[in-house]
Amino acid sequence: MTQFLKLLFRNRLAGFGAVVLSVILLLVLLTPILPLQNPDTTATADRFLKPFTPGHPLGTDHLGRDLLSRLLWGTRLSLAVGISAALIAATIGSAIGIVAGYFGGRTDNVIMRGVDMLMAFPYILLALAIVAALGPGLMNALIAVAAVNVPFFARNIRGVTVSLAGREFIDAARLAGMGHARIILTELLPNVLPVIVIAMSTTVGWMILETAGLSFLGLGSQPPQADLGSMLGEARSALITHPHTSVVPGLMIFLIVMSINLLGDGVRDALDPRLRSGALSRPRATTLVERQGEIPPASDDLLAIQDLHTQFHVGKRIYRAVGGVSLAVKPGECLGVIGESGSGKSVTALSVMGLVASPPGVITGGAVRFQGEDLVGAPYETLRQKRGDRVAYIFQDPLSTLHPLYRVGEQLAEAIQSHHKISSKDARTRAIALLKDVRIPNAESRIDNYPHEMSGGMRQRVGIAMALANEPDVIIADEPTTALDVTVQAQILSLLDDLRRDRGLAIVFITHDFGVVAQLCDRVAVMYAGRIVEEGPTGAVLDAPAHPYTKRLIACVPELGGGRRELAAIPGLPPVVDDLPPGCAFAPRCDKARDDCRAGDIPLDGTAPRAVRCLYAEEAV
């Protein structure tokens, strides 16, 4: 709760809204005991007095009634009615939504048909019809406003409930013997509640407006009782001659609704976990670069990553995702980068072309050189011209990485046309040829498919075709087969292998699978906690791992054909990269660790091409 308030008031606008609303609420609560004149006492002699008249700080209306008093009593009424309407609508609507979403099937169908029916009315028609039937009056206006908002809550809450009801913890609760009512109350409701609060806080202002609107039309509060809407309605005829009688209630409605909206946005932001991590900010076109320290000198490799540091700045925390990685590839070579999740392998790959999402990503040191030219901090246009043209990417999940609304042919053609001025017809011809290169059958008809019309394996072939479109020098493949079935994976891997042999492509292959590395890569680098702990030719590393981590990681992965066995597990967990221990990051999990392992920085050492970052290596390299 305190954390929620802290988050809420970190948003200054929400704080402002809260202050304004509190002042209004306080005034309204104190209204009965404030020394105000009777709001309904008419005095025809004092009609339309201007504001700041002695005795009438805000002047009087067309019947000579004190505007300040009427304003406060009216605000009281408007707020009470609006908030009650919101509570009623939220309670009924959420109950309907939860029941429909949880039970699904026919219950859901029937309920949501009804809700859709209600939503088929422009809301005021429904409200007008209800008021027409029940007769004008504030209570009836309240019922009408609550009723037209029930479908909104029902639909909103149903959506959330459906996604929650599909979560595994609901199944787990059923297996624990809970009944439906108990699951709804103790498993679902606590998770839906924040959404209900958000929906309420963002609509209560709207409902106050609505009730004021009905009163404005003369269908809500009836004279002499007045809420803000009916004050405005009565003042309308004197708008041109005595504008203050309109401005006073109008401004009050505006202030109330604005402060509620500000506060509501704040509540939403504070309760929405996605916003809490700052994830809803727009990633820039290239990763932010704030380089400290010296820039390493140029090398003559095709692609060289030199002492790269990439960090994530989230709030006050700094995650050192990549902490000084150096890698290089030659034409026709396949370099494997292997590591567990959080080891920094993907961030390293994305840093090359400035594709790490920023915020929160920042490249803080080192260089990435393509044919000697430094790409870190290069102007956007330089980087863009290289992206996809000289250095291309293949990503993990081809369903989320292809645009769902463009045909695959359009996406392929675009990759070509971003770098070459060719006609759409030629681009299409070339796209068909590319699909054939990646062995997609019926390329001529497949080119007009949308990604969702293809299987996972076919989609990944499209992803590969797109990477090949401009005959790049380097392909960076970030776990390209992890999302695929094993039989499809084998095909994709052999395709990649053939392509690089035929075309002299350099491939940087990111994976967590030793089997894949062994079959595809010439050299391999093992990453742990943002750094390379060992590298060398694939055979040498796998046959005689020098770093204890590599050795134990290989040992704990079961291998086909090994039969039933006890696995050699590594105790403990990989470290979190915002709080790395000094010295070797693996030391806390390593049974060979000694005091000096935990003392200072350990260099990556050895005779090229082998190197290991360990003081007590398993093998001399």
Place this chain on the structure above:
Amino acid sequence: MPALKVENLAKTFPLKKPLFGAARDGVRAVRPMSFEVAEGETLGVVGESGCGKSTLARMLVGLLEPSEGHIEIAGKALDNADPAAFGKLIQYVFQDPNSSLNPRKSIRQIIEAPLKRLYRMNRAERAARISEVFASVNLRDEFLDRYPHEFSGGQAQRIGIARALAANPRIIVLDEPVSALDVSVQAQVLNLLADLRAQFGLTYLFITHDLAVVEAVSDRIVVLYFGAVVELGRAERIFAAPRHPYTSLLAQSAPVVGRALTAPEQKDSELPDPLNPPPGCAFAGRCPRATDLCRATDPPLEQMGEDQFAACHHPLED
């Protein structure tokens, strides 16, 4: 008496009747299948995405009502899809450990639920049982008052296992229990599962897509393809000497250190369309050995060799 017996179990998901035209046949996620799991045995279930392994698992624990067939657990017929009735006999460990724990409940509340609802234990009994279970999965009691988001994937999976154990079932269905975990943590959880099985005499149904893992933990393995059992055999034999060409394809496709990269198949690699299933063997379209017979009639599961079964007209020889 087998711990689990499944007879002609099948699930068909009905399709919505189109506005115009006749109602279509449903999607047959699981075709009628029968198998038994012996007391204390680990039966591996392996197959690629869309083969029906999760549908099978959900039927076995009562989360999904079978369209046909029977489930018998420890001699007791259970096919009314009532999870509360299943809960004392069979429990489930989910694939995504974080999604299987309610984020708004403490670990104690989560683990208490089966004790309260299935066994109506009082507070003292529950506390004793929870300590016992927590100790057996190597978690410290101080974790009990924390919330799920404070745990890593491996720890969360231990909590999920502890919850399943708390209900004191005879059988546990493990649905891809380690595929969301990092490799170095996978081994910890697999070893823990092996220890628990020995300690409590549990029977496991281990569902996964990872051939190496399933081979390492199972006694026998069932290979599923397109909702049907294509091969069943001893774990140490089935991938080494497969009878069904699909099992063979799987075994050859798995990346293995020290084996050259081969693409064992260059033909159309798509699964058949579930809305429009082929008449004969579902694998015929991808099979190098397929004949007209395969495309016309669906082969039954037949015994081949001592304790191996395969559904193939032209099985591979030893």
Place this chain on the structure above:
Amino acid sequence: MGSYILKRLVSAIPVLLGITVIVFGIMSLIPGDPATAILGAYATPDNVEKLNRDLGLDKPAMQRYFIWLGNMIQGDFGRSYSLNRPVLDEVLERFNATLILAGTSFVLCAVLGILAGVVSAARQYGWADKLITFTVLIGISVPAFFLGMMMILLFAVNLRWLPVSGMYAIYGGGDLPDLLNHLIMPALALSAVATGVVARLSRSAMLEVLRQDYIRTARAKGVPERRVIMGHALRAAMVSIIPVLGIQAGFVLSGAVYIEIVFQWPGVGRMLVDAILKRDLLLVQGGVVFVAACYVMFNIAVDVAQSLLDPRIKT
């Protein structure tokens, strides 16, 4: 495509029937004798009896509903007692004026809202974003009727740029420029809230989409940033913007009721409010059903637009 439109049209039939049931159901909540309620308290007993017979109000509710429905299907919405003319004639005439007003506002809110949202998202936390966010906040907090009144004060009374109210000038006028002159203020006042809502939604939809993996793919293949935003991102964002446009059309139609009152616009909203105050219930019933039916048709058009944009929707 054609079959999809047909399918949606067929599926609209139960919705339209549902609308008539709901309206009929609400109207039957009226306490007391329906004929007295329709004719008002001052009706003579003769008239009440005649109406009861004419409308079959002495019959059970079920039967009454089908008679009413049957008449409507044949184009007979009944007769307005307060205007003494057929309900349908009056509604059609008034709806024309409402359509001009609400249609203009809807186009304004869609174009301005999406534009503002895209600029705001593309320049997140820049000055343009802050300015737009601030304006939008004011826009969605001010009641349309109050905004309209303030605009009259400023532009019509003080500056004398635009006419105070009405649809056409009383003397002369009647041509298109005259109409536009009268349309500016009400259309702007009516579109304010909806523009704000569309702008906010477009901004968050764009921000959401810009984080997606396929945007990273577009950047990775070297697509120029301008095209990433205006092509890849906006197109994907439209998938969530279009349904909201459908909902906002309903809000614009609703807001038109207030605006028509403030600006004396001879639309269907003003007609309905007058009819309620005069308890001319047949006119209310007929007007509500007619406008709701038009809105249902509009939403079908929105769905069709959505299916053209998004191939994942089964056609």
